């Protein structure tokens with residue numbers, strides 16, 4: 001047995017992104033993401049968080065530097081956006097089943113898997129409902145179920161809960177954690193919220209803006225199980241203070 005750390009799922013090395021209009025969105029970013037970890041990217045508006053996520057997803061090429069998959073090649077990916085982007089003319093079940101349909105999974109099998117995912121996000125009752133009949137939180141649950149139905153190894157989430165009220169957001173934070181505990185996908189979660197990043201992640205990567213760069217990389221020594229008791233604990237408050245201090249420095253940097 002070797003003591004060497006396992007290779008990361010994804011490794012960004014010296015990644016710079018300059019858009020065609022000249023905006024230097026990200027400069028010289030080095031980032032390694034461990035398998036099965038839950039990571040948040042936190043930073044002020046415009047610091048390049050979404051750009052980093054899009055480069056990892058392969059939706060945007062870096063201008064220089066590399067995005068490499070050292071482990072076993074590029075894993076399967078799921079992407080959750082801030083807007084649930086559901087098809088209004090399809091039921092919740094059919095929206096969740098869509099990636100399986102695109103992958104030519106036979107109908108009985110895709111319905112079985114879509115039903116199982118809807119059950120996992122607590123929406124069994126809503127399988128036959130259309131998006132307009134669902135609340136914002138329910139629509140986001142459908143969107144998460146759709147991203148997870150193919151059982152991706154890497155889940156990328158770009159401020160998925162930003163448009164939701166705080167109570168729904170807290171509930172969905174818990175849902176996401178329970179899904180992560182059950183499935184142990186690798187997660188990279190973009191957020192503006194210190195509280196959310198600390199609640200969800202084992203690691204918070206704080207970015208600074210203009211140009212977007214890594215400012216601080218904070219490992220969170222928090223209980224294995226995050227729940228409402230953790231949210232109201234002194235340990236949580238102390239971790240939020242640590243991350244808040246780092247963010248304040250990032251904004252002044």
Ligand SMILES: Nc1ncnc2c1ncn2[C@@H]1O[C@H](COP(=O)(O)OP(=O)(O)OP(=O)(O)O)[C@@H](O)[C@H]1O
Nearest residue numbers: 019020021023025044045046047048049050051052
């Ligand atoms: N397609 C694009 N073309 C040109 N500039 C872009 C493009 N996408 C993003 N930018 C610019 O790149 C910078 C980083 O944007 P990005 O959306 O990655 O930041 P962010 O940290 O995710 O911001 P926010 O938190 O506000 O969503 C910003 O200055 C933005 O205006």
